Amino acid sequence: MDISCKTKKDERFLEQTRNIVFSPELLGAKSGRIYQNYIAPVIESAAPYLLFRPSADGQREMLQHLLRIFRLQETKENEMKTVAALLELWQQVYLHIPLPSGQGSGDKGRRAQLQVMMQFIHANFNRQITLQEIAQSVHISESSALQLFRRGIHLSPVAYLIQYRLKRAADLLASTNKTVAAIAYESGFSDAGYFCRTFRKFYGQTATEYRTGQADRSAP
DSSP, rough: EEEEEEEETTOOOOEEEEEOOOOGGGTTTTTTTHIIIIIHHHSSOSOOOOOOOSTTTTTHHHHHHHHHHHHTTSSOOOHHHHHHHHHHHHHHHHHHHHHTTTTTHHHHHHHHHHHHHHHHHHHHTOOOOOHHHHHHHHOOHHHHHHHHHHHSSOOOHHHHHHHHHHHHHHHHHHHHHOHHHHHHHTTTTTTTHHHHHHHHHSSSHHHHHHHHHHHHHHOO
């Protein structure tokens, strides 16, 4: 496999092309799960080559991985570090390359990553968490996390986090006598006013109206 890019050095663009040539089996045995689920789908895809542009969404991270690999070749005992860096690069390529719809094993891998990130949100919704933390829960870039969420559930990670917080808040409104402000903070909102506005926009009624409606439904 041949990967190349134009690099920027000392704030000047240099017309130089670097190449890395390696066997895909360096990343995993053909009979192994890694190869079958993540390496083979890329190799067998219809894309004859990939062009990375620093200005394109998500591709800056891939170029940074390439530069790190190039620099590793100038150090001693670089073999294991190079393989680890190549695996990270391959993961980014796998997430961005358009794969045929029939390659279900890749879809399973993406769904698994999405599920882990959603579980991370569920476990940490009541504190301030960032997109970077969500992406790091499966060791991918922020742009890759955005892509997985939008492709999988048609929401950004932050939008999903807010909706999950609102649903947890709705549960507390229906099942406890806590104040609206206390529920807002317990659900991860740092501003009660913002919570009230967001809740009304999502549910079409205020938090108090929602609580009253839930109480009326449960009354004998």
